[in-house]
Amino acid sequence: MSTLLELSGVSVSFDGFRAINNLSFQIGEPELRAIIGPNGAGKTTFMDIITGKTRPDEGRVIFGEKSVSLLKMSESQIARSGIGRKFQKPTVFEAQTVRENLAMALSNPRGPFDVLLYRKTPTGARRIEEIAAEIGLTDHLTRRSGELSHGQKQWLEIGMLLAQDPRLLLVDEPAAGMTPAEREHTTDLLKRAAATRAVVVVEHDMEFVRRLDCKVTVLNEGSVLAEGSLDHVTKNQDVIDVYLGR
Amino acid sequence: MVRALLLAFALCLSLSGADAQTADQSPPETLQTVLQRHADEVANPGRRSVSVVIEDLVASGQPNVATFLERWQDKGVFQRSSDGLFFYAKRQGSEYALTDMSTGDSAGTAAADMITEIRPNGGVRRVIGAALVQFQLSDPDPARRVAALDAISRSPDADQIEPLRASIDGEQDPELKRRKERLAGHLRARFGETTEDRIDAISALSSDLDVATRSVLNLILTTTSEVAAKLPEGVNVARVLKVGSDIPEAEAYARLVAADLAPRPVSDDEIKAALTANIREGRVGGLPVGQLGSRESRENAYDALAAQGAVPARVTAEIRTAALSSNVFYDAYADRDPQVTDAARTALDEVEARVARYQMIDIGMDALSLASIYFLAAIGLAITFGVMGVINMAHGEFIMMGAYTGYVVQLFIPDYTISLLVALPLAFAVTFGAGVAMERLVIRHLYHRPLETLLATFGISIALQQLAKNIFGTQARPLTSPGWLDGAWVINDVVQIANIRIAIFVLALIFLGLILFVLKRTRLGLEVRSVTQNPGMAASMGINPDRINMLTFGLGSGIAGIAGVAIGLYAKVTSEMGADYIVQSFMTVVVGGVGNVWGTLAGASLIGGLQKGIEWFNPSNTLAAQTYMILFIILFIQFRPKGIVALKGRAAGD
């Protein structure tokens, strides 16, 4: 397992408030990692920094074997270099069909003229079928995604990430608002995805994290509080203090 | 000069002792008796003899001496041959109507050959004129004194220096005294007898600012454009011009031609005319007419004609260059004294530097008042746009409604002060109502669809504008400001600011304070801010977001109405006035930063200052100024997309 992404000494503040404070973090490939932490711990900002939405005030963010810095790249460049992100709220293109959503995400050339002259290929169609089967939406390919249930939208979004063929997947609260059956499906989905790539899951729900059965990083006040197995970190006194308050 | 001083002295005496003298005399002396004492000198005045008469006249203290002098100077005095008496006369048909000098009564008529017109020559008239100026300058009526000063400023000359100086000491009115002193300084600077005297006067001028002083200095520095083979001696040269850079070649050559230093060039039109006149059997100068469609062939044909001697030769480029390079082009001062012109140049530079500084201050004031207007126009928009996230394209029309409210109130209340006091709250009420109605009927249904709010309010804007046109017509309606707002606060000759603009500035300050107070210190403000930040939470705490939105929108619209009255007072009230302000208002809000009163203030200051600043560079062209300002704003948004006062982090909520 080699290191895929490394953050070191990253800080960012908004109007004097330090959202991320000297944070260092590493993830290898393949690996499944869960990130937990109380509200305001900086989980979303952490993802914003990796995906280029927020620029840190200091620190380094290095990705891949060639150790490219992500700090100078735009969001779309970062996405193209192999980092996919799922938002907290499901964001799929509701006016378009499931197939269109997936087709848009397929890893093909992204330039406007490439897209304009793009023609459907059997390979592409096959890939869409595969992903649809993976996320359980084979029967819904021609439906408008706005008509899907909440859980199905979450899966579709994960499916779109898979279609991108990323090396690193950032998933923000995938289980929120799901039925227990749907959660189970989601867990399987993420575990399978993590077999070949790095997956970072941000989640509040401890039960869900337990089922992921992976290394856990606890964030608090913008830096890493503890790291290790779930059982290990839940025994950590600092973590207990943070969660229960003193 | 000595004579004039004496005269002045006598005049002072006469003014003080006039009453006493007339009382002592018996039988009473009249103008006529004084004149009769010098009958010959009056009838045939010579330059030397006339001063005696004038001195005596002045000494007599007669009340109508000035009138007599005026008539005398204007050839309006006649002598009757029969008795030698003097009268004013006017031609009536073949006869003259005579007027008694002392009483102004009619004194019968006289045939043309019975009277002699008295015609003083030019020298005499000047002496009379100088005496007259003296009279007017010391006239008890201040209006006459002002008129005399005006006359001197209109056509100043050297003779006026002494009478003017002489009248300064006796002047009681401090304002007039200052003016006299200043005018005397101007005269001395231009016509002073010695170089030292003039330089002294000129350097005193350098502390002044007014237009008259500047024009005096400019007059001293008047130059004429000259050209000569060699720079002549004894000429006060302002500068030597370099052909090409200081003076265009064509103009330089034209000067040479005018000074007969070079042959006149043959213009294209003359070539054409000469060729046309010399067409022989379809050919000119050896070329067929059909080939004359280019400048080169025409010149060739003309040169052929010139070689035959039929036309004068063309001035070739070589001749031209040679002529230009063998002559010197220079500007010469009309004033021969280089010391004086140097002093004037220094003084003028100083004055102009000071004028430029004051102009900066003046522009700053202008910018401030423009900024106040933009602030007033935009602050209502900032509230609805910033606080509620609602784009109100009809905001401009609310401004217009406010202005028309002011106009209608004036139709009913003729007193402008009272009508203004009524119009301000009424305009607020009217536009508040319109705003609330619009919020309830339209905008409420379009929250979270900002682009559609923009379009719907735009529809309302079209309708309101046309409605105003239908009701009030297309011509501009007056909204007259009360008299006490008409004047201007004059600080000096350069810096002055209209009262109305000060009033608008004050109004803007009041509203800034009021809005800050409402938003920061009142319950309503608290509720507004809480609804802005988190409507759901606010609702769960018992705040009715509907009511708050309605009131906020009403408030924003109401302020637009008041801004409308203010704008209407100094600009015209038309149905399109809102459209003139809407884009500027939006830019004020966007440049300043949304959702922040201080941001709007900053935006208004920036835009107002910028517009005035650009106008300063190119004052003749306000359209260009606006164009450049908008371009600047477009660029500004590139670098600060969130405006000057930007919210950062999560609160910005992108």
Add this chain to the structure above:
Amino acid sequence: MKQGFLSKNPSVLWFLAALGFFTLCVTVLSEAAGIGLISTSFVKTLGKTLCLCLVAVAMDVVWGYCGILSLGHFAFFGIGGYAIGMWLMYARTEIIVVKSLSAAAIPPTPEEITASVGQQIFGVVGATDFPWLWAFADSLFLQLLMVVLVPGLLALVFGWLAFRSRVTGVYLSILTQAMTLALSLYLFQNDSGLRGNNGLSGLQNIPGFEQTPQALISVWFFWASALALALGYVLFAWVVSGKMGSVVRGIRDNESRVRFLGYHVETYKLFVFTLTAVASGIAGALYYPQAGIINPAEIAPIASIYLAVWVAIGGRGRLYGAVLGAALVSLLSSWFTGGGAPNIPLGFYTIQWTDWWLVLLGLSFVAVTLFFPKGIGGLFDLIVRKGDQK
């Protein structure tokens, strides 16, 4: 490729068929064909309307599909008009000048012709020299190139600046409006080099066709407008279909999601913005020779807002909606304001439509936004859905 695209988009075929039929009818009924049921001036009105439809289609693509409410596309339209107007005015004045100068004994020199043309064109703003803007005015080819290049480059530069700094939504709308305002203010100046508020006139006279009756010229321009609309419609229908359409609509609905999928959103916006600006310029170049005159008031910000109004009334996000909206509203507008509509006497007051049309338009616009956000095109949906139910 086109074949497949058209067969998958039957509505495009329907539109082309309808446009072709309409063109045929107008041609047959025009004065040029001898029947004269449609007057020449009305043929021109219809031709102009087709140009407005084209710019509305462009607006629909940029707004309805890509979500950029541009309040500047009518400015691009105007620029196209100015570009072609410069050639029309120059060439025609040159012909007149050459004719009058050839009466002289000596043939005119090129300098004389230029000076005289300059005098004729710019005398009205007190100038005689040609400004640099007119450097290519003598060449039809170069001015046609300008029709495409100037709006395209302006859109490219403006769009690059605006999109790069992530100006979106209403901010972008206001910024485009500011651009339009700056342009029209610039053109209003007498020393703008484009005759200030006099604008360019006499554009209906096509140089080289002085002998051709306007009846015939009007039909030619009608055909050209119809052809431009057809080509533009097919082009834009192609752009907004397939994967490109998917991405573009994705940008409209959720810009950052598209960005995180790896698409460079700014490039796409710039592509759409520039392409539609070019189409608007072409539409303008066809419109103004039919209108005969162009002046800065034509490109005031209000015109661009009306363009948005047409598209909104016709129905956003569907190209035929834009065509319907533009045609309907602009024709109704000229009917009402041209005094065609009968006044309504109320006894105490007579409603004169020349005065009240804008009030009606404004209010109906509010009503459409509130109650029919899908516009007239939305009615088609209702009909189609009812058809499905039967």
